[in-house]
Amino acid sequence: MANLDAAFSALADPTRRAILARLALGEATVMELVEPFEMTQPAISRHLKVLEGAGLIVRRIEGTKRPCRLAPSAVAEIDQWLGMLRRALETNYDRLDGVLAAMKPEK
């Protein structure tokens, strides 16, 4: 699952998560994404490359601009993997509940 590597790794950076949060509000150009950060344009361009590589965003070409927006594919894959963890945790909790329930009468 090389894609999960890229997706989780992309999400590990707070700047990139902030970019995704911004894109959740709608499409934005590179300069619009640069504006809120205290960071140079090349730095943001590279973050965008990482996000695109991870399948988290897609870009159109519109004259000299490259508007970005969220892509659905990667999120689904991440959700699926986390689902495994979530189910395991629920199971463990159920088991723990069982243990606690069994202990109660003895007390």
Next chain:
Amino acid sequence: MANLDAAFSALADPTRRAILARLALGEATVMELVEPFEMTQPAISRHLKVLEGAGLIVRRIEGTKRPCRLAPSAVAEIDQWLGMLRRALETNYDRLDGVLAAMKPEK
């Protein structure tokens, strides 16, 4: 959200995801976790430290052993953040559906 940094970053490594998948089946000691990998024990110990730091696992002390198991906290936080993305994507899709629906009659 420094915790999300650590959690996503921890999940970005395939060895660590494999460890979590193993722990989803139940508690395991360090040596039990080392066994399936072609990697030294110190390497796995460090992966465990990263997972613990991210709040993804917890450890007991049992004599000389340190059995690990999944911890719930971090997964919930990740889910919450991804939920934001998920909702945004659904909204965009709805919007796209609307656009397509509006286009149909014109064709």
Next chain:
DNA sequence: CCTTTATATAACCTATTTGTTATATAACCA
């Protein structure tokens, strides 16, 4: 006690990440 077993830590190396500045490209506009 001494040895073995389970785990952690230190020192080290290499590759990758993340920022920078400088520069290239390519569309737009006057």
Next chain:
DNA sequence: TGGTTATATAACAAATAGGTTATATAAAGG
């Protein structure tokens, strides 16, 4: 056509990650 705007890329530095081997620690077991 010549200047401006939007974006990408290259070259570089500093920090971090992820592995190794060697060694420390501490409980277990003869």
